Amino acid sequence: xxxxxxxxxxxxxxxxxxxxxxxxxxxxxxxxxxxxxxxxxxxxxxxxxxxxxxxxxxxxxxxxxxxxxxxxxxxxxxxxxxxxxxxxxxxxxxxxxxxxxxxxxxxxxxxxxxxxxxxxxxxxxxxxxxxxxxxxxxxxxxxxxxxxxxxxxxxxxxxxxxxxxxxxxxxxxxxxxxxxxxxxxxxxxxxxxxxxxxxxxxxxxxxxxxxxxxxxxxxxxxxxxxxxxxxxxxxxxxxxxxxxxxxxxxxxxxxxxxxxxxxxxxxxxxxxxxxxxxxxxxxxxxxxxxxxxxxxxxxxxxxxxxxxxxxx
Amino acid sequence: xxxxxxxxxxxxxxxxxxxxxxxxxxxxxxxxxxxxxxxxxxxxxxxxxxxxxxxxxxxxxxxxxxxxxxxxxxxxxxxxxxxxxxxxxxxxxxxxxxx
Numbered sequence: 297x298x299x300x301x302x303x304x305x306x307x308x309x310x311x312x313x314x315x316x317x318x319x320x321x322x323x324x325x326x327x328x329x330x331x332x333x334x335x336x337x338x339x340x341x342x343x344x345x346x347x348x349x350x351x352x353x354x355x356x357x358x359x360x361x362x363x364x365x366x367x368x369x370x371x372x373x374x375x376x377x378x379x380x381x382x383x384x385x386x387x388x389x390x391x392x393x394x395x396x397x398x399x400x401x402x403x404x405x406x407x408x409x410x411x412x413x414x415x416x417x418x419x420x421x422x423x424x425x426x427x428x429x430x431x432x433x434x435x436x437x438x439x440x441x442x443x444x445x446x447x448x449x450x451x452x453x454x455x456x457x458x459x460x461x462x463x464x465x466x467x468x469x470x471x472x473x474x475x476x477x478x479x480x481x482x483x484x485x486x487x488x489x490x491x492x493x494x495x496x497x498x499x500x501x502x503x504x505x506x507x508x509x510x511x512x513x514x515x516x517x518x519x520x521x522x523x524x525x526x527x528x529x530x531x532x533x534x535x536x537x538x539x540x541x542x543x544x545x546x547x548x549x550x551x552x553x554x555x556x557x558x559x560x561x562x563x564x565x566x567x568x569x570x571x572x573x574x575x576x577x578x579x580x581x582x583x584x585x586x587x588x589x590x591x592x593x594x595x596x597x598x599x600x601x602x603x604x605x606x607x608x
Numbered sequence: 609x610x611x612x613x614x615x616x617x618x619x620x621x622x623x624x625x626x627x628x629x630x631x632x633x634x635x636x637x638x639x640x641x642x643x644x645x646x647x648x649x650x651x652x653x654x655x656x657x658x659x660x661x662x663x664x665x666x667x668x669x670x671x672x673x674x675x676x677x678x679x680x681x682x683x684x685x686x687x688x689x690x691x692x693x694x695x696x697x698x699x700x701x702x703x704x705x706x707x
Contacts, residue, residue, distance in 0.1 A: 301660040305673040313669040313684035314615075314636035319644065320688035324667040355618050356639065357632030365630075492664055518688075526689030526702075529665055 299496060307332050308360065315358040316350040320525030322516035322532070323347050323431050325489045327402075330429060330511070333499035336396045337361065339378055343371035343403030343412055346438045347431065369411045372419040372428060375401040379424045398503050399426035404515075405446035406436045409472050420479045420508040427502045427509045430472065433517035441520045445470040448540075449591055450584045451572045453520075458575035463584045468591055476510040477546040483509040485545035489516065490532035494543060494554055501545070514541045522571025531569060538566040539596040544603070551602045560596075563589045641668060645687035647702040649680055655699035662691035662700060 310331040317323060323346060331338065339362040342348045348365055351358040366374040379399045385391045403412055408430040416428060435453055436442040443453035449468045452458035456465045477484040483505040487495040495513065502509035514535060516528040523531060535541040536555055540563060543555040564585065567573040576584050615638035620626055627633070651662075658676045670684040671691060692700040 301664060302673075302676070305660055305663050309669050311669070312635060312637055313681065314639040314641060315668075316636075316639065316641065317667065319667070319686035320690060321667050324669065325665060328664070328669070351636065352632060353636070353639070354630060355627075355633040356615070356636045357634075358636035359632075489665075524689075526693040528688075528690055529694050 299493070301492070304329070304332050304496075310338070310360045311351065312358050312360055316353060317346065318519050320516070320518040320528050321346075322433065322489050322514075322528060326429075326431055326495070326513050326515060329492050329495050330499040331361075333496055334398050334503040336398045336503075338398045338400050339375070340364070340400045340402060341366050341371045341374040341378065343401070343407035344368040344438075345404035345407050346433075347402060347404065349438055368407050370415045371401040371403045371407060371412055372416040372426075375399050375426050376419040376422065376424040379426055399424075400429065401426060402429045402431070404436075404438070405430060405432040405434060406438075406444045408432075409445045409470055416476075417479065420476065420481055420510070423507055425507055427499075427505075427511065429511045429513065431513050431515040433515040433520065434469070435517065435520045437517050437520045446472070448588070450567075450576055450588050452575060453572070463575060463581045464573070471595075473510070473512045473544075473546070476512075477549070479508075480549065481510060482507040483545070483547055485511055486541065486543055487511060487513045488532050488536055488541055488543060489513065490529050490536060491543065491555065498545060501547075520572065522574075523569045527569060531566070534561070534566045534569075537561045538563045538592065540566050540592055542596060542599055544599060551599070553599060553603050563592050640683050641686050642670075642683045645682075645685060646705055647687045647689065648682065648705050649685065649687070649689070649691050649700050650703050651678055651680060652699040652701070653677055655697055657697055659696060661694055661696060665690045665694050
């Protein structure tokens with residue numbers, strides 16, 4: 297049965313109010329939905345990042361569940377160890393055989409795309425039963441907006457600032473979801489906070505998957521993307537309409553696109569409200585706009601081709 | 609729901625009272641983030657259609673649903689304005705905070 301929003305409102309929050317995240321931050325919106333997608337108790341490991349720093353200011357915590365802080369690079373290894381311990385205790389009979397616990401690791405794009413990638417790849421390859429959630433806000437927002445490998449083409453960040461001789465980042469972004477899907481894991485998906493039901497269903501599937509599952513969720517960031525905080529969800533929807541952030545899932549190697557816009561909008565609409573792309577609209581930077589549009593079109597067409605065999 | 613919960617103040621008299629390892633001793637509910645706010649959301653309950661969208665998009669968990677109607681917990685609302693922007697019937701207004 298499909299879940300209703302009203303039912304979700306009755307479940308108690310696992311991430312409570314009082315956390316110190318910026319106003320209009322997308323991270324709590326995401327975890328509000330994901331943490332409701334399973335009824336079993338959850339144990340989570342959290343890589344260093346915005347979520348970790350803002351929710352656990354010593355000596356307090358905003359988590360209403362078991363939560364472990366790990367270093368920047370090893371959230372996946374930490375939760376893999378916990379999961380191995382759980383299996384071992386179950387074998388010994390110290391944990392009842394019918395007791396189900398879900399394991400979850402979470403990290404930002406810095407802790408997942410760059411620093412935590414090898415730990416994540418290792419844990420996934422060993423086949424531990426856990427869900428990794430990456431909230432991707434395209435930048436190291438916690439430390440002041442340095443570029444990460446998730447930063448899109450043309451964006452200005454503090455370590456690749458736009459100026460007279462530069463038009464922002466010159467490299468494209470890494471496609472982590474496809475990298476994770478290439479590990480042949482049971483479930484990998486890309487989601488967005490603008491579509492809560494899609495996000496909920498994906499989280500539910502990820503928790504139910506027998507083996508490692510990976511969720512890559514786009515996260516709106518008013519501080520580093522530099523837009524009006526109230527426009528966050530609109531912006532997330534614009535990214536879907538412009539196919540900048542396609543929603544798709546890979547279930548046992550089969551690609552499925554979950555959202556196809558009726559009319560594909562130009563990427564300009566997504567770039568315009570954001571301060572980090574402001575320099576692209578100055579004279580002499582039009583080539584970069586064309587390059588971004590080309591890049592987005594190429595990725596979208598590739599994705600459509602990948603989906604085609606599955607639908608037949 | 610959330611409004612009834614309170615968190616205690618934590619005071620360490622000396623370093624001996626501190627735990628041996630970094631662990632949490634209380635809830636972040638003690639941190640009243642409502643002080644950050646410049647504009648406050650005011651819900652017009654007469655026009656509200658009880659869709660729950662404002663609850664879903666509140667990043668501060670400060671909108672709670674009671675008898676299917678949304679209420680704002682001003683202790684924690686930071687005033688981002690997402691609820692007012694996303695409300696399908698526009699029954700949430702952002703009002704300037706008075707000192």
